Amino acid sequence: MTGNGNRWTPAARAVRFVGRTLRREWHGIVTDPLRQLVRRGLSGIVLAFVAAFGVILFHGVAQHPGGRRLVWHLGGVTADLPLWLALLRTPVSLYVPALDLPVWAGITQLFLAFALAELVLGRARTLAVAYLTTLAGTLAARVMVALGPGRWCLGLPPEAGRILDTGPSAAVVGLFTYLAVVRRAPVVFALTGGSMVWESLAVPNLAGREHLIAVVTALVLGLLRGRRPPIPVRRANLPAQGLGTPPSPPGSGPPAPRPDPQHHPVPSLRLLP
Secondary structure, three states: OHHHHHHHHHHHHHHHHHHHHHHHHHHHHHHHHHHHHHHHHHHHHHHHHHHHHHHHHHHHHOOOHHHHHHHHHHHOOOOOOOHHHHHHHHHHHOOOOOOOOOHHHHHHHHHHHHHHHHHHHOHHHHHHHHHHHHHHHHHHHHHHHHHOOOHHHOOOOHHHHHOOOOOHHHHHHHHHHHHHHHOOOHHHHHHHHHHHHHHHHHOOOHHHHHHHHHHHHHHHHHHHHHOOOOHHHHHHOOOHHHHOOOOOOOOOOOOOOOOOOOOOOOOOHHHOO
């Protein structure tokens, strides 16, 4: 009986470890955002509504011939565009969906990604992660086309430079990956980052590579944030005279002799009688 118990001990430990990991992930990805939503109300997911409404608006406008050209001139990004024009259109490209993909499924993922990120990270960091991951994929596409086909296993033919950018999907992948890293959610990371890796290997097209670049960018951003010390720790390391403590007003107590800081060191309390 003892031998059998010892034999199953590693399995029991593995089960407990998986259970603790799933409970922590459930709390970080589901429970805590729901509490924030109850406390803040719909004002806590404004970015999610704006992103979903923007995609619906641009999708509806693009259904008309003249509207499609308008959407292209506002937010269409390809690798053969001048760099300044691509950078100018990149923020709007977050709301321009791919015309060959089901828009309602994409809107659901977009709303969920922005809602979770806004509740967990705040609006400023959500916008920063969404923009940086999209921008990284856009710039990487230009580099791949510039390398040429087959070079370093990354280069793409010139025809890829005329393919429309991924739009909001890179931001969605980046937000989910960043949340998975900062909240230590391996299941969410496997469903987002792992699926993008599989996509880039199974279908080696431009969209898959841009998604993979978005995953890597979000992963680096999440790891860098984890290495940053908190603000109270950094303030605790500052010298006492740098904290801006106001001196005591004159006349509030007996005057104490103060040596000239330019010529004499501050006396130690241990040397006083």
